[in-house]
Amino acid sequence: xxxxxxxxxxxxxxxxxxxxxxxxxxxxxxxxxxxxxxxxxxxxxxxxxxxxxxxxxxxxxxxxxxxxxxxxxxxxxxxxxxxxxxxxxxxxxxxxxxxxxxxxxxxxxxxxxxxxxxxxxxxxxxxxxxxxxxxxxxxxxxxxxxxxxxxxxxxxxxxxxxxxxxxxxxxxxxxxxxxxxxxxxxxxxxxxxxxxxxxxxxxxxxxxxxxxxxxxxxxxxxxxxxxxxxxxxxxxxxxxxxxxxxxxxxxxxxxxxxxxxxxxxxxxxxxxxxxxxxxxxxxxxxxxxxxxxxxxxxxxxxxxxxxxxxxxxxxxxxxxxxxxxxxxxxxxxxxxxxxxxxxxxxxxxxxxxxxxxxxxxxx
Numbered sequence: 001x002x003x004x005x006x007x008x009x010x011x012x013x014x015x016x017x018x019x020x021x022x023x024x025x026x027x028x029x030x031x032x033x034x035x036x037x038x039x040x041x042x043x044x045x046x047x048x049x050x051x052x053x054x055x056x057x058x059x060x061x062x063x064x065x066x067x068x069x070x071x072x073x074x075x076x077x078x079x080x081x082x083x084x085x086x087x088x089x090x091x092x093x094x095x096x097x098x099x100x101x102x103x104x105x106x107x108x109x110x111x112x113x114x115x116x117x118x119x120x121x122x123x124x125x126x127x128x129x130x131x132x133x134x135x136x137x138x139x140x141x142x143x144x145x146x147x148x149x150x151x152x153x154x155x156x157x158x159x160x161x162x163x164x165x166x167x168x169x170x171x172x173x174x175x176x177x178x179x180x181x182x183x184x185x186x187x188x189x190x191x192x193x194x195x196x197x198x199x200x201x202x203x204x205x206x207x208x209x210x211x212x213x214x215x216x217x218x219x220x221x222x223x224x225x226x227x228x229x230x231x232x233x234x235x236x237x238x239x240x241x242x243x244x245x246x247x248x249x250x251x252x253x254x255x256x257x258x259x260x261x262x263x264x265x266x267x268x269x270x271x272x273x274x275x276x277x278x279x280x281x282x283x284x285x286x287x288x289x290x291x292x293x294x295x296x297x298x299x300x301x302x303x304x305x306x307x308x309x310x311x312x313x314x315x316x317x318x319x320x321x322x323x324x325x326x327x328x329x330x331x332x333x334x335x336x337x338x339x340x341x342x343x344x345x346x347x348x349x350x351x352x353x354x355x356x357x358x359x360x361x362x363x
Contacts, residue, residue, distance in 0.1 A: 070094040070258075071132040073119060073160065074139030075112070076102040078217045079175065082251035083136055084112050090255070097128050097139075119156040120147055122163075129163040134258045136173040141189065141320070148316055149188035149323070157196040161203050171206045171258040175250075178211045178243075178269055178332045187326035188319050197267070206264050208257035210250065213271040213332045216356040217247040219281065223361045226285045232293050236300035236328040238279030243271025243333040246351035253346050262345050270342060271334035273350045284354050288363055300328045 074080035075096035087094040088110040096112040098104040117124030141152040176193040184190045282293035311318035
């Protein structure tokens, strides 16, 4: 490994690294928190580096362009890990932002650079953005996260946009939600996503905003249970329609957005090619597994009862259940024109729910 210095910024030749092939071999880093002499853990072993004295800033070298690295937040989530997987399949360098308690060994084995941090800490976000060319934000508050719609869906994304802009990021891909622009007052996640959309559009960054419908991967556990028992559990009106999107298709679109000119500074509704009534999902499972469905279908009012009780003990959980009720009570589907636009821009055919379940659940 060769070293050179330019105005107290370290320019390290990473050409021996396998993940640097086909990209620039040089990358410049500010090491203001390190001692002048230290050991640096690199992907192929520990190397002793003598750092330039008094580093002032982090910036690409004026002589060598930076590596075209992606940052993916929510990298161990259902969508995020598929985004990282696709990037590595395309041999693109990616930094995966993960929590210490998450399962990220698979990402590391695929060659992703692991950044362990906390999206609720602005300093971690700033560090993660150093040397990044593209950002794909897939994170969000859920039952396993420490944050809320306000802290994780909104504030963490605002901090991420600010850090990306300061780091000179060229393109920011934000995964929002279908219906974010409908003004649902009782759904904190929808309100947070819409506020982030507005902030991103005003930031001056190049962006692509994706508004997906429900993920097909969310139905895999239901399909597996149906396969074993024939039972399908769903809450609310069975006539409500949706455009369930292949999570793999969504990952591909997120990755390709940075390279397609007609995707720049655009908002896309993202869904599957079919508009499916909720009551038809167990019928699709019946065709796949050749098993008569037993549908358990409590009314959406059951969620209201749970919200009332939960509200006495956990107001934040009560707010989160507002988002769930919104999802259960409203239709989220893409029009034919929206799907045609999506397939035209990204040069692909969206996968059906039947195909997705057959690929991911053994019949």
